[in-house]
Amino acid sequence: MEEKVLDVKNLSIDFHTSRGCVKAVDRVSFDVKRGEVFALVGESGCGKSTTAMGIMQLIRSPGIISGGEVVFGGRDLLKLSREEMTGVRGRDIGMIFQNPLDSLNPVYTIGAQMTEGLLVEKMDKKQAWQVARDMLRDVKISDVEQRMKSFPHEISGGMRQRVMIGMMLCRNPKLLIADEPTTALDVTIQAGIIELMNELRRKFNSAVLIITHDFGIVADIADRVGVMYAGNLIETADVMTIFDRPRHPYTRLLMKALPTITKDEGRLETIKGTVPNLAEERPGCNFADRCPYAMQKCREQKPEWKECEPGHFCACFLEEGGTARE
């Protein structure tokens, strides 16, 4: 059994809005093993970013973590005090964000921001500067001396994301959470960032939890994949299995909707219908309304999380009857 770096159990996050309680994340369970890249995939608003923010406990009002456990290094992060959690952030778990353009403070230099996390650990200023400089080299930034003194607006978006990655890796965390790290970047720059992340996670042996909606990135970097839909985790498996034999109807439809160059089809497949309103309490499966295989049972009760083959989990009633055939 490989060591689990992160074990999320039944994590639930609610947002109390004027239109009712939105279950943005509903009993999500998954784990990330040492040195592994786990990708959380799903469309916008499915709760994947919220899950990541929940792990870091950076959920802002009106959101609250309403249940579950986030076990990291043998302890439940949700039970830590604010101060203890501050100690975990940056040191044990680093996180990079979707939009590198606003993720760096505009009034401080790159060097000041790179060293800030290191100085929290009472590291000597000179030494911190040295570590930060070396880290910038590791993330392939040229003219490092000059860049350390630059302000964020003076460098490009791709470079800012490299700075973010470096900033979060320079304390060598056991886990790096990357929330859509390439979404806001040009395609050519995306490839560079993914390549860099792949290289660095080997060098630093960090586990990575990557949040994305892009299956191209999943194929490039992930070892295992979790698919989320409307606040639920519906399927997890290793990356080959997900692409090869997805079980859940939603995953299957997603795979069909991927544009390919080999399939000589004129139209791109789409999934009919829209995501349900999460403020409404529904007894059955959240995907039931859009699912081509939906049965009466699907609308009445929630499917359970089952292991349908070793290492392949899925939450769908089709699995139980073994009728998941097209």
Added chain:
Amino acid sequence: MNDTLRFIAKRLLMGVLVVFFVTVLVFCIMQAMPGDPIDLMVDTRVSAEKVAEIKAQWGLDQPPVVQYFYWLGNILHGDFGMSISIKQNVTDLILQRLPYTLMLTGAALMIEYLVSIPLGLWAAVRKGKAVDKTLTVTTVVLWSMPPFWLGVLFMLVFSINLKILPLSGYSGFPSLILPAVTLALPMLAQIYRLTRSEVLDVMDEKYVTTAYAKGVGDKKVLLKHVLRNAMIPVTVMFFLSLPWLIGGAVVVENVFAWPGMGQLLWKGIAKQDFPIVQGIIFVITILTVVCNIIGDIVAGILDPRIRLE
């Protein structure tokens, strides 16, 4: 650096134009008022010939345009002319009173900022809680109080009933307290609200989340990341509000018989003593222009994204 100098030069040039137009405007308004300072001063028993003679002596028989340029020509030589009603050199009058006005407005600004920035920060951190609501309501109430009324109320309570502070005039530091507080209180709301909304805005910024994710503690995030950025517009506001405050001081100076420029301006207007009015407006306009330029330069220093061009 070259850019900055060019920026300052450009703004100064603009400032000269602004000052010119403001003096023309004020002169026109003074002319539009019925009568002139001599009519207001002389008794009805003085003969018309004598009045005409006095007017000629002061140059008031000349057409307004000539009067204006005569005044402007003297200004360029640093001479603000003679006050008609007080018969003193306006330059001396202004120089005597300017320090008192600056003392009053400076003290008011200090009170305003020292109180409203911490309160604004506190309210933002406790957004929606009782503290926030109480502070917001209190500042709105203060904002709605006219300074002349607030001033009289303070005099009644602290000088007449409690007898702990001087009633009016200038007699050392204690006499500064009431007028400065009266001037500052209504303005508190402005800076309090600006601070509160700026802090709330910055707290939503992604880089604040980044700072938390780096493992920076609550207090440090608030001071180093949130407040540092929120203070940019608040500091600029400091410089922009200085001339406003001098305007506000006119009323407060009169309530407290404070020997500043505002009181002099009031008397000048009442007596249609245009050299005094023109002179003081001239000084206030220059202060405004200079404060605006300083505000822009400070913004450029605080925010590296701003380039002065």
